[in-house]
Amino acid sequence: DTAVSQTPKYLVTQMGNDKSIKCEQNLGHDTMYWYKQDSKKFLKIMFSYNNKELIINETVPNRFSPKSPDKAHLNLHINSLELGDSAVYFCASSQDRGKTPAKDTQYFGPGTRLTVL
């Protein structure tokens, strides 16, 4: 069974479109994250939710909006896509939100490669 899954794996779209990436974890974790890895391979956190509550929001343009319908899902909606949004987006989850190292291990999904034309 896949622990953290993302759909789609590849997403190619035109500038100005609105798109969503879905993430699901079956680990029973309370905290989920979105990271962005750009063309230079820098991996940077975007958002984190703990039990459906937003706890990290890293100066991401408000065109990006995470939505957590329940604690097993954290979807990423992107409005008015721009060329610079092209990247690989990784979802991750952890048992806890940063209180104890034993529960903080983050498990990452396989990534979604977004290409904006």
Place this chain on the structure above:
Amino acid sequence: DAKTTQPTSMDCAEGRAANLPCNHSTISGNEYVYWYRQIHSQGPQYIIHGLKNNETNEMASLIITEDRKSSTLILPHATLRDTAVYYCIVRVGYGGATNKLIFGTGTLLAVQP
């Protein structure tokens, strides 16, 4: 969270031990050292973490110097599948309000046949 410094790349012969160094000279007393790796086109994978004692699990060993200003990740018998970018990350352990991982540029370990 303290900053880390790692070599850009390293080579290792298959079957030999791979020793990946990390400097974190500004580490605070409550900050842990974490290691993750990213195999090409995959999501990052947790390897190990530690505070001040040496740690070992099924994947690797982590050796932290007594002053905690540097550490070494050891893969005892590297295989071709260990070729990846290895990230050393320092962050607050207990009591942190968030679980934010700050990834640097990491070390590209190339295991040679």
